[in-house]
Amino acid sequence: MASIRYRLLRNTISKRRFTTDPNFKLICGLEVHTQLCTRNKLFSLSTNDPFASISKPNFHTSYFDIAVPGTKPKLNYECVLYALKLASALNSDINLNSQFDRKHYFYGDQPQGYQITQHYSPIAKGGYLEMFGDIDRIKDEKKRINITQLQLEQDTGMSHYITGDNGAQSMIDLNRSNVPLIELVTEPDFSHVDQVRAFIKKYQDLVRQLKISTGDLETGSMRVDVNVSINDYPRIELKNLPNTSSIVNAIKFEYQRQLKIIKSGQADQFLKHQETRGWDGAKTVKLRSKETTIDYRYMPDPELRLITLDADVIENVRKILPESSDVKIRSFLAEPFNLTVKDAKMLSISSQLSKLYNNEEVKQFFIETFHEYQKNAPNEVRSKLVVSWVLHELLGNLNKLNIPLKEFLQILPPTKYSELIVLVDNGDITSSSGKLLLFHVLKEFKDSNYIKKTEDVDFQGLIRQFDIGALSDMDKSKLEKECKTIIAEVDNPKLIESIKAGKTKAVKYLVGQGMRKFQGRVKAQELQRVFQDILNINDK
Known part of the structure; x- marks a missing residue:
């Protein structure tokens, strides 16, 4: 019960909107x-x-x-x-x-x-x-x-x-x-x-x-440890702060506590001297009066x-x-990468990545893969696509299979890995099929005790072998026919009526049925477009 009460108190404090009084400045040092x-x-x-x-x-x-x-x-x-x-x-x-x-x-x-x-x-x-x-x-x-x-x-x-x-x-x-x-x-x-x-x-x-x-x-x-004061009043030191949320919540509470004392006219009594206070998860509590340099006899x-x-x-x-993280982040925010701040941080700050991988190695792999993809991108360059396939799909699979990055590079270096990204971008395979293909290649590589080489990977051959190529234009009539069948088999007529009535979000259910039926060979966006055309609705 005590732990539940503590969590409730902590959550209550953290959710309060915190503002400072412009006449009573928060002054804080660490x-x-x-x-x-x-x-x-x-x-x-x-x-x-x-x-x-x-x-x-x-x-x-x-x-x-x-x-x-x-x-x-x-x-x-x-x-x-x-x-x-x-x-x-x-x-x-x-x-x-x-x-x-x-x-x-x-x-x-x-x-x-x-x-x-x-x-x-x-x-x-x-x-x-x-x-x-x-x-x-x-x-x-x-x-x-x-x-x-x-x-x-x-x-x-x-x-x-x-x-x-x-x-x-x-x-x-x-x-x-x-x-x-x-x-x-x-x-x-x-x-x-x-x-x-x-x-x-x-x-x-x-x-x-x-x-x-x-x-x-x-x-x-x-x-x-945090030193908190308001205007020119003596500072209060806060200790026993185990994590960032405790630090932030303790500062919020201490500011409000001191502000209340000052506004009540009791500052000369309660804020006259420096003191050290602790944090119990809900409030600050006095530990002792603050020692001076003389007390320590340096x-x-x-x-x-x-x-x-x-x-x-x-x-x-x-x-x-090493190069400053700010410089690295700025380089990824600019041309030619144009990444989001979140993705730029993932590539620039070591703590953002798995401890299994060297941040510099991952960063360099991304840069080289990006430039290889850039050479062969079918349309405009999609930075987000490369980031996703490097940081999420690749590192996720390497983590799952426990494959070191240096071993991976001997089978899918940037020149080869970019081929897979281009296949997805070009629509030769769907994203779902690409993920299955990547896992298959890595699993075989691991099972072979890392003896397979780059030349052993033939993406086009694997696409034909597993019949996972995306449906071509000549299959569009078949696609429409199958989508009509899916609609007809829905055992909830009210769902279809709600879609026709304008609740277009419900079409996601039909898209899910289509993805299962076509085993990921059709893009979700394409399925949604076909369903909307059949039902004569516009995406809002």
Whole structure:
């Protein structure tokens, strides 16, 4: 019952129309903690596998991770490389001499009694991430979110609370202890929840494209804290936000809560100081008063040297960065592709595709297939057709049959695969027949243990063998005759009368009967036209 109540509350909040009062501006900033997918942890040689906790708690730990006295940190420079990649992609100013500091506080899952972070001299400052109305679904034509700083720091362990016969127990798992994090702090540049949602999505795509993190909120690979305030009142920090919908709903609720307090004249009592609040799925709840810098007693870590970089290192990192997703998307929106934003994103952003395939390989396959199709397209070029046959039909079948893309390319490279698309576009076979043909070729290829080659595929021969060619013009009289038979066999006279009366959507039923009768050899659009001609109705 509790879970059902939670879902109902969450759905109610998410469906409310959210607007801000123009006299009370929403001011919002984010603190994003991103776990890096390096082989080893930040200051030890322990395997970086924070998710081993389920089966092997405290397994991937070293003496340093569990804070055995006398152990010392040793910096993993792979983490530095990952931080430099992200900082460069965000146009940040990279610090050639950064340092680590100790942030002192005690908690059960932080056995050192302090966290090693970068407070005074972080690895990068400044920079920005830009969002666009047409690409990122925000109301502004363009919105730049400025970055305050990026810093490397170690993650904490995890506390598990168990209630049993012996009462409540707090269990500590240190697999996550010392896992490398990048903390990104933004300026308070967000003025609407749509911007927050778009930023999180774009940032996730960026770290995945850079291959520095999985960026998954649900697993804790990425964790987002939100600072919310109205006008010049003190900010409130929101924590324990497990996913994007929780982040958005918590901001909406907190804005309305603060607005109500301000309008009631109680701001001096309830919004006088900064505080930290959590999210229970329906409302924000106070956790504690916000700590200050003095509370943490920051000090430079005496056991870690400065991270000293040459300017050449930064230039070399910039050279290995992948092309910006925005640039890729724009290229697909323009000539000659003219794709929709959705399809352009599918081809440009790695997280949009199956994890079985390399995004760059799929993108290149699409481009080459498109140009081959373009050479032989019977009519005007139909970009949507190529996208559908690459992203949906092809990848769907490869997923179903578990065939790697590199294996597939030896039997249906772009020159050959485009032949199939042209056959469908030309009307030699229907889309339904083309799908059956593709699956047949791939299934035989898989059953042969990938030994078949391109020259083994003869689409025209297979069309004749299985008799799946589309009906030609000389068969139109037969088509009309069969469609009349279908109408006559309908055992629901009211259906036919409703179609004649103007309810043309009901003709879809007749089209379905025709598709079954002709086994996909006739296009649905052609069947609909014939049925409408027979019944003397116009498509409205």
